[in-house]
Amino acid sequence: MKTALVTGANKSIGFEVARQLAHKGIYVYLGSRDVQNGIDAVNKLLEDGINNVEVIQLDITDDESVKNARAKIGEKTERLDILINNAGVFGGYPQGALEITIDQFKATYDANVYGVIRVTQVFIDLLRNSPEPRIVNVSSSQGSITLHSDPSYKYYDYKAAAYLSSKAAMNMYTVVLAYDLKGTAFKINSVCPGFTKTDFNGHRGTGTVEDAGKRIVKYALIDKDGPTGKFFSEENNPETGEIAW
Incomplete structure (x- = not known):
C-alpha cells in the first residue's frame, strides 16, 4: 500500500x-498542528468508512515537531510515496508594500517557505x-510574477506583499528541488488548487474543496512520464494546466 503525508490536513483543502x-x-x-483537530478529522473519515488514515502531530514551523513526525512515521513504514x-x-492585513511589517513577512515565510523546506528535507x-x-x-496562481505584472490578470488588483512573494519563493524552491533530483524517479510540482471557498479566504472563494482536491491529487499520482519542475493552475489554464512562474 502506498503512503502519503499531507500537511495541514485537519480541514479544508x-x-x-x-x-x-x-x-x-x-x-x-x-499532519495537524493541533492533535485534537487531527483526531476530529480522522474520526470524520472513519465515520465515512475510511480507515486507512491516522493523525500525526506536525507543526511545520517547528523543527522538533517535524523531526518527531518523521520519527513516528518511520516507526510505521520504511518509505513515503507522496x-x-x-x-x-495568508499573513494577515495590511499587506501593502509600505504598510506590511517585517514580523508579518517572517511569520508568512516561516510557514509558506521555510515550512515546506523543513518538511521536505526531513x-x-x-x-x-x-x-x-x-x-x-x-501554491497559488497569486505567486506567479508573470500574472501579477499583467493588468489583464483577473486577480491583478489583489496584491498582498508577504503572501504573494512567499508563494513565488516556494515556487522557486520547487524549481531548484526538481533540478537537484533530475534523473531520478521523483516528480515535483507546484499546484494551485484554485480560488477555493475555505476558512483561508473567509469563504469568498468560488471553487469547491472537491475540485481543489482533485487538482492536487492528480499531480500526486502522475506516472513516470509525467511532468516535474512545473507550475500548474487549471483555473487559469484549463487546457494544459501549466502557467508561467
Missing part, C-alpha cells in the same frame, strides 16, 4: 486531499525509498 487519496487505497498520515506540502498561512530519506516518489507543493 488538506482534509479533502487526504480523503481523496485514502479513497484511492493510499494510507494517509494527516508528500503534499499543503499547510500555509522526509526526503523516506521518499527516496519509494519507487515513484511524488511531491506536490500547494
Whole structure:
C-alpha cells in the first residue's frame, strides 16, 4: 500500500486531499498542528468508512515537531510515496508594500517557505525509498510574477506583499528541488488548487474543496512520464494546466 503525508490536513483543502487519496487505497498520515483537530478529522473519515488514515502531530514551523513526525512515521513504514506540502498561512492585513511589517513577512515565510523546506528535507530519506516518489507543493496562481505584472490578470488588483512573494519563493524552491533530483524517479510540482471557498479566504472563494482536491491529487499520482519542475493552475489554464512562474 502506498503512503502519503499531507500537511495541514485537519480541514479544508488538506482534509479533502487526504480523503481523496485514502479513497484511492493510499494510507494517509494527516499532519495537524493541533492533535485534537487531527483526531476530529480522522474520526470524520472513519465515520465515512475510511480507515486507512491516522493523525500525526506536525507543526511545520517547528523543527522538533517535524523531526518527531518523521520519527513516528518511520516507526510505521520504511518509505513515503507522496508528500503534499499543503499547510500555509495568508499573513494577515495590511499587506501593502509600505504598510506590511517585517514580523508579518517572517511569520508568512516561516510557514509558506521555510515550512515546506523543513518538511521536505526531513522526509526526503523516506521518499527516496519509494519507487515513484511524488511531491506536490500547494501554491497559488497569486505567486506567479508573470500574472501579477499583467493588468489583464483577473486577480491583478489583489496584491498582498508577504503572501504573494512567499508563494513565488516556494515556487522557486520547487524549481531548484526538481533540478537537484533530475534523473531520478521523483516528480515535483507546484499546484494551485484554485480560488477555493475555505476558512483561508473567509469563504469568498468560488471553487469547491472537491475540485481543489482533485487538482492536487492528480499531480500526486502522475506516472513516470509525467511532468516535474512545473507550475500548474487549471483555473487559469484549463487546457494544459501549466502557467508561467
